[in-house]
Amino acid sequence: xxxxxxxxxxxxxxxxxxxxxxxxxxxxxxxxxxxxxxxxxxxxxxxxxxxxxxxxxxxxxxxxxxxxxxxxxxxxxxxxxxxxxxxxxxxxxxxxxxxxxxxxxxxxxxxxxxxxxxxxxxxxxxxxxxxxxxxxxxxxxxxxxxxxxxxxxxxxxxxxxxxxxxxxxxxxxxxxxxxxxxxxxxxxxxxxxxxxxxxxxxxxxxxxxxxxxxxxxxxxxxxxxxxxxxxxxxxxxxxxxxxxxxxxxxxx
Amino acid sequence: xxxxxxxxxxxxxxxxxxxxxxxxxxxxxxxxxxxxxxxxxxxxxxxxxxxxxxxxxxxxxxxxxxxxxxxxxxxxxxxxxxxxxxxxxxxxxxxxxxxxxxxxxxxxxxxxxxxxxxxxxxxxxxxxxxxxxxxxxxxxxxxxxxxxxxxxxxxxxxxxxxxxxxxxxxxxxxxxxxxxxxxxxxxxxxxxxxxxxxxxxxxxxxxxxxx
Numbered sequence: 001x002x003x004x005x006x007x008x009x010x011x012x013x014x015x016x017x018x019x020x021x022x023x024x025x026x027x028x029x030x031x032x033x034x035x036x037x038x039x040x041x042x043x044x045x046x047x048x049x050x051x052x053x054x055x056x057x058x059x060x061x062x063x064x065x066x067x068x069x070x071x072x073x074x075x076x077x078x079x080x081x082x083x084x085x086x087x088x089x090x091x092x093x094x095x096x097x098x099x100x101x102x103x104x105x106x107x108x109x110x111x112x113x114x115x116x117x118x119x120x121x122x123x124x125x126x127x128x129x130x131x132x133x134x135x136x137x138x139x140x141x142x143x144x145x146x147x148x149x150x151x152x153x154x155x156x157x158x159x160x161x162x163x164x165x166x167x168x169x170x171x172x173x174x175x176x177x178x179x180x181x182x183x184x185x186x187x188x189x190x191x192x193x194x195x196x197x198x199x200x201x202x203x204x205x206x207x208x209x210x211x212x213x214x215x216x217x218x219x220x221x222x223x224x225x226x227x228x229x230x231x232x233x234x235x236x237x238x239x240x241x242x243x244x245x246x247x248x249x250x251x252x
Numbered sequence: 253x254x255x256x257x258x259x260x261x262x263x264x265x266x267x268x269x270x271x272x273x274x275x276x277x278x279x280x281x282x283x284x285x286x287x288x289x290x291x292x293x294x295x296x297x298x299x300x301x302x303x304x305x306x307x308x309x310x311x312x313x314x315x316x317x318x319x320x321x322x323x324x325x326x327x328x329x330x331x332x333x334x335x336x337x338x339x340x341x342x343x344x345x346x347x348x349x350x351x352x353x354x355x356x357x358x359x360x361x362x363x364x365x366x367x368x369x370x371x372x373x374x375x376x377x378x379x380x381x382x383x384x385x386x387x388x389x390x391x392x393x394x395x396x397x398x399x400x401x402x403x404x405x406x407x408x409x410x411x412x413x414x415x416x417x418x419x420x421x422x423x424x425x426x427x428x429x430x431x432x433x434x435x436x437x438x439x440x441x442x443x444x445x446x447x448x449x450x451x452x453x454x455x456x457x458x459x460x461x462x463x
Contacts, residue, residue, distance in 0.1 A: 089372055102364070
């Protein structure tokens with residue numbers, strides 16, 4: 001089943017076109033890796049799917065709901081109503097490059113706050129979920145600590161737990177290891193790999209090529225706002241067909 | 253001497269009333285003004301900015317006189333001096349607090365809003381649960397400054413005839429041909445501000461559980 005369908009989306013900021021006619025789809029249980037140089041539009045693409053940015057044109061369907069379909073007569077993108085957008089938002093989780101944990105909440109509350117406020121989950125149940133997730137990411141003993149007391153890798157793992165607590169259908173990662181040193185990067189990759197084994201549907205924007213190759217079912221290589229090459233992960237990374245892809249990958 | 257001290261205690265009570273009532277009204281009003289100042293709607297933003305320019309750009313003493321006498325000259329309406337003082341002080345301080353709030357709000361990283369949005373928090377939840385608690389922590393030192401100034405500024409209420417501490421001290425001073433009451437008043441202000449400083453230190457410590 002197609003969980004995410006993106007068709008012909010465009011994104012312009014003033015005169016510059018950040019995304020040019022992007023189309024792709026993600027199926028249930030699939031991991032999509034998005035690679036490419038800085039400024040190629042990978043993050044913007046992810047931000048459009050997670051509604052942090054709006055597209056200028058095109059169609060995005062998520063879990064059977066249409067987020068946006070083309071443009072209206074006035075040239076503005078035809079977005080779904082508030083309720084639908086919110087429903088879609090809750091089906092997609094996002095893990096940020098720099099974690100963005102809430103510094104004034106301890107680890108437990110970082111994970112329970114949205115469950116309680118957004119889903120209306122009772123306190124005990126929310127905390128049970130948090131404990132279960134903390135065990136899964138290997139931080140069961142850190143529930144009472146505040147983000148500043150954790151290493152970057154631990155903070156990022158908590159932010160993954162925070163996203164998972166809402167039981168999203170799809171989890172997106174925006175360069176989840178770019179703010180971490182190689183040692184801490186390993187911790188995060190391990191967690192993502194475990195999620196992949198559980199058949200969690202994921203979109204991962206990353207600069208970790210070996211990881212993208214081993215983990216993803218499908219890879220998209222982007223450059224200057226277009227998808228230059230896409231296909232089977234091992235195929236794209238081991239045997240890139242496009243000249244631009246080859247040049248980019250040779251640097252790794 | 254005893255009579256003088258008794259009178260000055262009475263004046264201190266009036267000063268404290270001005271002080272606490274001003275805080276009570278100006279702290280929340282400042283938040284409303286910040287919202288206006290940061291509004292995306294120009295018809296809200298521009299008048300608020302002009303208003304702030306006027307309030308912060310003219311002497312508080314003048315504003316006291318204006319608030320008290322303007323209704324009389326325009327509508328032949330006279331009202332309580334104390335009420336006028338509270339209105340003038342509250343508006344004036346709200347404008348200063350508004351700028352402190354704005355500084356605090358703008359210091360919160362964009363990622364906090366984005367994380368809240370993606371997790372599905374409403375705008376109100378994001379502001380009151382995520383942003384405001386962090387803002388309060390960052391603005392404590394600047395707010396403490398402003399509150400200390402307010403303790404001393406309450407002396408200006410005498411301009412429109414409110415018998416606060418400094419007015420009482422001056423009256424006692426001229427009655428007794430001595431500057432002693434003035435200096436005693438100084439000690440009173442110092443004690444009040446010592447209490448304010450201790451209070452803010454405590455608050456800062458209380459919020460130091462995170463960084």
